[in-house]
Amino acid sequence: MILKLEDIHGYYGKSHILQGISLQVAQGEVVTLLGRNGAGKTTTLKSIVGVVAPTQGKVLFQGDNVAGLPPHKIAARGVCLVPEHRGIFKLLTVEENLTMAARKESAWGLEDVYKIFPRLKERRKNGGGQLSGGEQQMLAIARALMTHPKVLMLDEPVEGLAPVIVDEIVAQIKLIKATGMSIILVEQNLEVCTQLADRHYIVEQGRIAYSGSNQEFLADDGVKDRYLGVNLAA
Amino acid sequence: QSDAISFGCPVPMSGPFAANGKYADMGMKLALQKYGKVLGKNLSYTTLDTEGKPATAVRKMQETMEKGTRFFAGGILSGEALAMGKEAEKGGSIFITTAGADEITGSDCNRATFRWSVPTFGAIEQTVRPLLEKLPNAKRWYTITPQYVFGDGLLSAAKAIFKEKGIEHVGNSYHSLAEKEFSGYLTNAMAAKPDVLLLLNFGSQSSDTLRQAVSFGMKNNCTILMAWASGLEQFETLGADICDGVYFGAQYWHAIDSPFNKEFVKLVNDNLKIDPNYSLAGSYICTKIMLDAIIKANSTDPKAVIAAMEGMKYEGLTGTEEIRKGDHQVIKNYYLLKGKAKSKMANKNDYADIISSGKSFLALDKTLCKM
């Protein structure tokens, strides 16, 4: 197991958002977190990288408990979060966005990520603020790769994107998966999830309410109904 | 300690004029030490940090008067001195100052307030006139003036002389009291090609102006006169190189050749291991005047002391000095100094030679003082 969460609790101020999340990710595995809006998916990712420090529980990364470390230390160990809002620096060009994050030891150099995301190479001199939503997402993923991640966490990578772009990004994530990267994916789009993932977790009210392999999940309409507010029966 | 005679030294101890306050405080302390006891009573004093703010000055003076102090010597800045003069009269005290504002012994004079320093009129008369005599060919003068009453006083006195002597006043730059950057004014001045650059500002502003004027090479093509220099402190901040060849007007200089000054300089040398500067000397002499008057009046009643001070003639730092009864102005010398080269200095404080000195005061009916 490259990453293992044991009974994580997390708060925003006084509201108890994560109420004991446990999950695990194996080397090279793609795992999704599903759940309704506000279930705590993003917060789970944030607590893994330490943006929301867990008040209780363990975050074991490669066997070490990293809970309580500051975000930059966790990130430097190889846990990289691509947040919902993508966090592209508008004042920096595409290439600066990439190079500022680069680590020498990373297997991914500038040319490697340009190979996966050829669009970025075309726009390398553009300001980060001038990119379309899809390009921003690509840049965010590419930048994450430059930091030499061992676990990549993508928070709603195709949110708000046109279907064609979604296809493109899904294809690119598949390429990254093929390199053996461990990925945690938070996504509302079930099709994307089922295409990419090996296993699924469903988060509900800050707890893991369901977990299962891709096959099991696909077969079980009841789960989707119950936890995701999808009324398939109707 | 009800039998002690208490004095107040209201001067800026913090803020931009802290240096003056520091030396003034030393001056009063030294004077009181020197006298020891007067009329059989001990002498005590309090320093009041005015912070350079008139309101604070007045407030602390009120506080001190409530505690029974009636004798005050201090006030470096015009504003605080004027305000304290008013307060002294209200509170039945005596206030003697070395500040620049002419109103103190002019339109805002009162029975309680005395001034040791020569007014703007005398400062100009005793600097511009002698310099004109030395430099008969200096026909074009440029002035740099801080825009407030004090600067205007100096400027109008200078203009009167220009008019009388047929001097061309080739320009004037007013500046605000907050100004620190004078290169713009100096550019103006240089463009006017003056023979003499007359600086009418004071304190750190005059230092800045002179320093920057020298850096613009103005010493090479014109004569610079700073009409109201603050004396030794200013030479120390500027250094000999800048002052070399520049003329300065001064209220006091430690090398003044008068019996009492020699005595005083020795006293200071012995006690404080320094040469006295203007703030120290001014505070000392102001305190001394009050002490002498107390002795003369044989009373600590301010009214009696005031009466004793009025018209008092005494051996002072600048020779024989006299307190004019009509406006409470001390009639004393004003000095024109000329800075000398470092190589010619006999000791570390021998920055300048006295070129001339003299007493010039407006006639009483022209001072606007009505008591």
Added chain:
Amino acid sequence: MKHIVHFRFTLLAALVALLLPLCVSSGTLATEVLIYALAALGCNLLLGYTGLMSFGQGIFFGVGSYATGLALLHLKAPLLLSLLIAMLIGALVALLVGWFSIRQRGTYFVMLTLAFAQMFYFLAYTMKDVTGGDNGLLDIPRPSLSFFGQTLLPTSTSWQYYTFVAVLFVLVFWLLQRVVDSVLGRTLLAVRDNEARASAVGYDITLLKLAAFVISGAVTGLAGGLHAMMTGVAPLSNIEYHTSESILIMTVIGGTGNLFASVLGASFYVLVGNWLSSLWPRWLMLLGFLLIGVSLYMHKGLFGLAQSLLRKLQPGKNQSAAAAIKENH
């Protein structure tokens, strides 16, 4: 009995005004404490109740002293009228400064008020026919409080004047407490907390902020006027940036969001400043360390400190007192 709750801070303020003469031997020092307390109250109304950090309170203070000075010198106005004029002018100038400043938020608001403070300083300096320039206005008289020629309260000695100022202080405190407890005050708190929401439930936040500015300007103008009468001068230094800074520092040291905190802050600042300045010429260094200490360790100000001390002393009983105080926030 229930009503005492509304008056508890006013009573505390009155208590301070009563006790001050016992702790401070100088009438003018005591008067200055109350005058700056008034100015800090005005500042707190902005900082603590409206969320506006104004670096321009010195403008209103200075303008107030000029207005009073001019009214007394040229109009020979009676005591209360000249103070009223100071308040009006203070309010008017606050309206002007506020009108321009409140378009900005956060740091830009601070900087804009700072710019205005500098502008008014130079304006006062330049308009020397009105303000006396660097010399300031001198010889400002201090008339007695009289009514149709009958002297009600002489003000010639410092303690007499203190009495007058103290009465006025308690009155203004009560009025301001009333204001912050009023519909307006409570709505201002909403503006401070969340402008977007306040606007969405129907409030014109520009108008509300302006109202706070005007009240603050009037109170600060009054303080300036009282100060001018106390010292007999309306100097340029009253309108300086430093005055703004001091008023702000007093307010923060006291603690924001409770009016009485400002009284504590001003008392502390004036008295400690006065004391330190008599100890050591470099007393500003101590003041600097004090400010650093407050910013590091005293986030609720003196008032917060007092509250927590009280709570520690009387753990049982003061639960309710603490709750009562909290309710006021």
Added chain:
Amino acid sequence: MSTATPILRALNVTKRYGKFTAVNGITLDILPGTVHSVIGPNGAGKTTLFHTLTGTTPITEGSILVEGEEVSHLPGYKRVKKGLARSFQVTSLFPNLSVRENLRLAAQGRHPAQALNPWRRPELLRRACDIAEQLLVRLSLQAVAERLSAELSHGQQRRLEVGMAMAGEPKVIFLDEPTSGMGIDDIGDMKRLIHSLRDSYTVVLIEHNMDIVMDISDQITVMQQGQILAQGKPAEIRSDERVRRAYLGSMITGGKAANAGKEST
């Protein structure tokens, strides 16, 4: 289509952020006494549409009529008087004030001129206080009435958020994802609450929870990329192929995802 006159009409409402058009020529009729839902994928412009209708941000083009009266030029706070009130997608309360005070302030906002009264104690404005008390009961927040709103649990805050909109006694109430972040049990309560609002107000609702939307809506507008994709009754929307593809289909749900999954197995 109903024959009743609409209480709110949006004509050609457009909102641009710089070059980006977030809302593009939306025309909408909201009928009184209905629940009108607006759905659509993330970033479709639903929240922005709310912003323009309620005046939170100025409109770029178009006009907005409340009971026939043009309001599009009015700033947001003035539209409250015309009978519009809203809740925010991201909870927006007065965090350092008590729950009761939050509601009281919201109720008082209907008469904002009173807010300038520097003398009167707010407790004397009976009407606002009464509304606040009633809402506390209706939202079952009595127990926490004295707590600061920042100290509430998320679900309670969301409820209070809706309460803030109700307190202004509006004619039209705009709710932006009122259930976002609520627990499953809270969602049921919220659904009932919203449903009951229809009796006294007209409700415009943004919601991603199809369970609620389909159950309580009288009318549904589906948005996509700033434009209206479809409009109709829940049943029509559910069966609309384009909507299934654009929203329901790709969003967590239904046939397509399930089918796709099945295909891939």
Added chain:
Amino acid sequence: MNIYLLQIANGIGIGMLYFLLAVGLSIVFGLLRFVNFSHGAFFLLGAYLCFQLGQMGLNFWWSLLVAPFVVALFAWVVERFVLRHIYALPHHFHILFTVGLALVLQEAVISYWGPLGNNVSPPDVLQGVVMAGGFVYPKYRLFVIAFTAVMALLLWWILEGTRLGSIVRAGSESTEMVSLLGLNINRIFSLVFALGAFTAGLAGALAAPIRGVEPFMGVEALGIAFVVVVIGGLGSFSGALVGGILVGIVQSVMSTVWSEGAHLMIYIAMAAVMLLRPNGLLGRAS
């Protein structure tokens, strides 16, 4: 030569120094989001250190190099061990802290060097003036213009051309995102705070031969720096440059046009800019 041309040239000279003085304030604000009221005190410290090192026999060039580094080191220590702990507090605590620090520094300078000012003479090669036609200009001031221009380029390169610069700019947008990329934003904070102090100290050391040293030069410098960054735009490098030069020119030209109002004009210009372009000439929306 036309007097206005002379004044404009002189204004650029003043303005370059103003730029150097203000740019640090601006950079620090850009990243740390608070206005550093002790910036003027760093300027003061730089000037006095330059003076002190000169007194100790070091030549001017070394002083110019060493003084700013010492100031930067001091600032780094303050940031690292004290200031860091109050970032999360409301704005007025930052102001309170930095105002306090400025007071402490200023009074420390007075206690150590005395309340009187002192002169610092320019190095021998830069004594005297350059004359070209009607144009007379002190050599030292020309040097300052050239030197600050080089510094501006250097700073620009650091901020725009290096990875560190990218990180600083990135941090001014979102500190959280920077740390998510595995970079220690706290270190960047310390570094930037020290860099800001470095520029202030350098400006102080450069200004010393023009202005002399005097304990209250920090307060004045802070005032000017405020005006410059507000006119140019808080947090903007080019804004500080444009603002500095603009203020210099306004001040210089006004000393011919309406000399007594020269200072007032600066503030009027500032208020006008804030009302017309709320974020400054080159600032971006906050």
